[in-house]
Amino acid sequence: MVEHGPRLTLIRQLADGQFHSGQALGELLGMSRAAIAKHIQVLQQWGLDIYRVQGKGYCLSQPLDLLDESQLKQLAPSLPAILVKPVIDSTNQYLLDRVGELSSGAVCLAEYQVAGRGRRGRQWISPFGSNLYCSMYWRLDAGMAAAMGLSLVVGVALAEWCEAFGGDGVKVKWPNDLYYQDQKLAGILVEMTGQAGEAAHLVIGMGINLAMPAQAAEGVTQPWTNLQQACGVLPARNELVADLLNRLQQTLLQYEAQGLAGFVERWNRLDNFLNRPVKLLIGPNEVRGIARGINHQGALMLETETGIHPYLGGEISLRSDA
Numbered sequence: 220m221v222e223h224g225p226r227l228t229l230i231r232q233l234a235d236g237q238f239h240s241g242q243a244l245g246e247l248l249g250m251s252r253a254a255i256a257k258h259i260q261v262l263q264q265w266g267l268d269i270y271r272v273q274g275k276g277y278c279l280s281q282p283l284d285l286l287d288e289s290q291l292k293q294l295a296p297s298l299p300a301i302l303v304k305p306v307i308d309s310t311n312q313y314l315l316d317r318v319g320e321l322s323s324g325a326v327c328l329a330e331y332q333v334a335g336r337g338r339r340g341r342q343w344i345s346p347f348g349s350n351l352y353c354s355m356y357w358r359l360d361a362g363m364a365a366a367m368g369l370s371l372v373v374g375v376a377l378a379e380w381c382e383a384f385g386g387d388g389v390k391v392k393w394p395n396d397l398y399y400q401d402q403k404l405a406g407i408l409v410e411m412t413g414q415a416g417e418a419a420h421l422v423i424g425m426g427i428n429l430a431m432p433a434q435a436a437e438g439v440t441q442p443w444t445n446l447q448q449a450c451g452v453l454p455a456r457n458e459l460v461a462d463l464l465n466r467l468q469q470t471l472l473q474y475e476a477q478g479l480a481g482f483v484e485r486w487n488r489l490d491n492f493l494n495r496p497v498k499l500l501i502g503p504n505e506v507r508g509i510a511r512g513i514n515h516q517g518a519l520m521l522e523t524e525t526g527i528h529p530y531l532g533g534e535i536s537l538r539s540d541a
C-alpha cells in the first residue's frame with residue numbers, strides 16, 4: 220500500500236493556486252527539495268497541472284476546490300454514509316467489495332482514480348480534483364430485471380441536476396450518457412451482484428466532467444465537454460455534489476415506488492437523439508432508423524422502414540447517423 224500522505228499535504232498547500240517555494244514545502248514536510256520535486260512529478264502524473272517558476276516555486280494553473288467529507292455529510296444528511304477517498308482504484312470497485320456492509324444510498328467519492336473504468340471494459344480517465352467520480356450503492360428489491368430502468372432514471376436525475384445549475388441544453392443519450400452540444404459530458408456505469416429471483420445489489424458509478432484539463436484528456440477517444448462549459452460559473456464543488464446526491468436518492472426512491480412510469484416523459488424531454496437519425500450497434504450488426512424516445516420498459520424506440528420497434532439490452536450502443 221503506497222502512503223499518499225505527503226502528496227495529499229502538498230496538494231492541500233498548492234490548492235490555493237499561489238506559488239509555494241520548494242524550500243517552504245520541504246520544511247513543511249520535513250524532506251529535501253529534491254524529494255519534493257519527485258512528489259510533484261507524481262502529482263503531475265495524477266493529472267494536476269503544476270508548473271514551476273525559477274525563484275518563485277510551484278503553482279497550480281488553477282486553484283482546487285477539494286471535496287470535504289464532513290461538509291458533504293452536513294449538506295446531505297439523509298444519506299447513510301459518505302466517504303471521500305482522495306486516491307482510489309475505482310469508486311465502483313470500492314463499493315462492490317463492501318456490498319454486504321452497506322445501506323442503500325451509501326456513497327464513495329474520489330479525487331483521483333488509478334483504475335477508473337467505463338462501460339465495455341474501457342478506462343475512465345480520472346485526473347485529480349477537476350471532475351467528479353462518484354458511486355452510490357443501492358439495493359433493489361425488484362431484482363436485476365429493474366436495473367435497466369434504474370440506469371435510465373439516473374441519467375434523468377443527472378441531466379435535471381445540470382439544468383438546475385444553468386446547464387440548459389444538457390441531454391441524455393440512451394442508455395446512460397449525458398451530452399451537451401453532441402459531446403459527452405458524463406458517463407454512468409451500473410454494476411451489480413445478486414442472484415436471480417433475489418434483491419439486486421447495484422453500484423451506480425458516475426463520472427462527470429466538470430473542468431477536465433485538455434492535457435489530461437489526451438487519451439479520451441470521443442468528443443467530450445465539461446459542465447463548466449454548459450453552465451458557466453459553477454457553485455462550490457461540495458454544494459454541487461451534495462445536491463446531486465440528494466437528488467439521486469430522491470429519484471431512486473421514486474423509481475422504487477413507481478417504476479419507470481413517472482420518468483418516460485422526463486426522459487423524452489431530455490433525449491439528445493429524439494427524432495434524429497441514429498444507428499444501433501448490436502454486436503456485429505447495425506440497425507439504422509429514427510430515434511423515437513423510450514417506452515415504459517426503458518427500451519429505445521427505433522423507427523425503421525418496417526415500423527417502430529423497441530430495442531433493449533446492455534449490449535446495444537447508439538450512435539448518431541447524421
Ligand code: BTN
Nearest residue numbers: 309311335336337338406424426
Ligand atoms: C462510461 O463508460 O461512460 C461510464 C463511465 C463511468 C465512470 C465512473 S467514475 C466513478 C465510477 N468509478 C468507476 O471506476 N467508474 C465510474
